Amino acid sequence: MKKILFTALAIVGFAINTNAQTSYWTFSWPISMGIGSTNEYIAKTSFRGISITGASFITDNISIGGEWSWEVFDEIKRDLPPRSITADGISGDISGTEYRYLNTIPIFVNSHYYMGKNGAFRPYAGLGIGTVYVDQRTDIGFTSIQSNTWRFGVQPEVGVFIPMGLSGVGVSLKAKYRYATKSNEAEALTMFSLGIGFGFMN
Amino acid sequence: MKQFKKIALLFVAAIALQACYPGDSIPIEDLDTTSTFYTPDDFTTPHKSVAIFWEVVQIKNNDKDDLKYNGEVDDEILNTTLKNLVDIYGTTNVYIISETIDPTPLPTTNIPPANIIIPNDPTPDVEAVITSNIILRRETVGVVYPGYPWYPGWGGGWWGPGWGGCYYCGYPPTVSYQQYDIGSVVLDMIDIRKFTGGQVPNEITPSWVAVNRGLISSNEAFNAERVVGGINQAFKQSPYLK
Numbered sequence: 318m319k320k321i322l323f324t325a326l327a328i329v330g331f332a333i334n335t336n337a338q339t340s341y342w343t344f345s346w347p348i349s350m351g352i353g354s355t356n357e358y359i360a361k362t363s364f365r366g367i368s369i370t371g372a373s374f375i376t377d378n379i380s381i382g383g384e385w386s387w388e389v390f391d392e393i394k395r396d397l398p399p400r401s402i403t404a405d406g407i408s409g410d411i412s413g414t415e416y417r418y419l420n421t422i423p424i425f426v427n428s429h430y431y432m433g434k435n436g437a438f439r440p441y442a443g444l445g446i447g448t449v450y451v452d453q454r455t456d457i458g459f460t461s462i463q464s465n466t467w468r469f470g471v472q473p474e475v476g477v478f479i480p481m482g483l484s485g486v487g488v489s490l491k492a493k494y495r496y497a498t499k500s501n502e503a504e505a506l507t508m509f510s511l512g513i514g515f516g517f518m519n
Numbered sequence: 520m521k522q523f524k525k526i527a528l529l530f531v532a533a534i535a536l537q538a539c540y541p542g543d544s545i546p547i548e549d550l551d552t553t554s555t556f557y558t559p560d561d562f563t564t565p566h567k568s569v570a571i572f573w574e575v576v577q578i579k580n581n582d583k584d585d586l587k588y589n590g591e592v593d594d595e596i597l598n599t600t601l602k603n604l605v606d607i608y609g610t611t612n613v614y615i616i617s618e619t620i621d622p623t624p625l626p627t628t629n630i631p632p633a634n635i636i637i638p639n640d641p642t643p644d645v646e647a648v649i650t651s652n653i654i655l656r657r658e659t660v661g662v663v664y665p666g667y668p669w670y671p672g673w674g675g676g677w678w679g680p681g682w683g684g685c686y687y688c689g690y691p692p693t694v695s696y697q698q699y700d701i702g703s704v705v706l707d708m709i710d711i712r713k714f715t716g717g718q719v720p721n722e723i724t725p726s727w728v729a730v731n732r733g734l735i736s737s738n739e740a741f742n743a744e745r746v747v748g749g750i751n752q753a754f755k756q757s758p759y760l761k
Contacts, residue, residue, distance in 0.1 A: 409556035
């Protein structure tokens with residue numbers, strides 16, 4: 318997984334450094350919802366997170382770049398069935414209120430196709446690929462069950478950049494679907510995320 | 520570009536304000552847990568009858584660090600356990616082992632008067648015993664039964680040959696090893712069918728252990744409610760007790 322991370326960072330760095338013509342940076346606030354097993358684990362929508370992207374245009378319409386995000390999900394679950402546990406080789410069950418937390422930190426290299434011209438309203442669509450760090454923790458009383466894993470991930474994305482004036486600053490809106498493979502300790506991560514923030518295209 | 524830097528700084532501040540594990544103040548009842556452990560082999564053949572010792576044993580160090588407790592929730596511990604046992608085994612198959620013929624606290628679930636056993640009574644037909652404990656000391660790595668003060672006196676009574684010897688004459692036996700938090704209420708079920716021919720092991724592994732973590736707070740009424748809920752949950756999540 319470290320190789321994927323290194324390669325992704327290298328590609329992003331290369332893309333941003335080799336094309337000084339037009340770059341596009343965004344800082345967004347993600348609003349995220351789990352899907353499937355992720356939603357079963359935490360159904361509550363996440364309003365905590367940040368997302369930073371940087372890209373360079375290799376043609377008038379195609380960019381190559383990268384993304385770093387952080388989404389924090391949390392939910393309190395009561396009246397759950399007991400969980401099976403093993404302590405010192407003895408099997409048993411534990412029940413209690415569960416405080417569940419899910420931190421997702423993707424590091425993606427991405428490529429987007431943009432419509433329109435620089436300085437104008439620019440819708441886009443694209444795909445990100447890379448690694449996702451998933452930190453999943455369940456607290457039951459003073460007992461914690463935690464898994465931290467780096468996983469392979471992909472992320473289709475659509476969005477739009479709405480310029481405001483001639484400064485290159487504008488509004489960035491985006492919608493993303495993210496999938497990260499399952500690990501030995503946890504189910505696959507699937508989530509949908511809306512992002513609103515500022516963009517700078519120059 | 521200045522605008523861009525301001526925005527970037529704003530986002531750096533936002534990063535700093537993030538928390539991996541956000542949590543506001545956690546209500547004390549959210550920290551309560553009910554854990555149950557069991558030895559499957561001991562439940563291959565169901566127990567026909569059980570007895571509950573009508574006393575909550577206080578596990579303490581007798582020093583200033585002990586949690587102050589004067590039996591405030593003994594009634595709830597014993598009577599909630601008794602009710603669950605009667606629900607599982609039936610009224611006539613549950614016994615109370617009491618120091619006196621008038622158990623204190625008063626049992627709130629009816630069982631036949633003959634099922635209240637005192638030291639001079641003959642040996643009842645019981646296959647398992649339930650003990651109740653409350654953890655009052657700060658650090659309890661293992662529960663070592665301090666021995667019930669009245670056991671030795673019972674050695675010549677029904678706690679005698681009919682039971683395969685004097686089980687607690689060699690007390691304190693170590694009955695279980697666990698990390699218990701202060702304030703926990705612990706129930707142990709010991710299968711006495713295993714003790715045959717007067718052989719009493721030095722270490723007794725309980726057939727079933729229920730640990731209700733940290734049920735004692737400064738609010739007495741609240742403690743009672745949580746004790747009842749915790750013990751009911753322990754039986755609910757142990758369907759092999761039958």
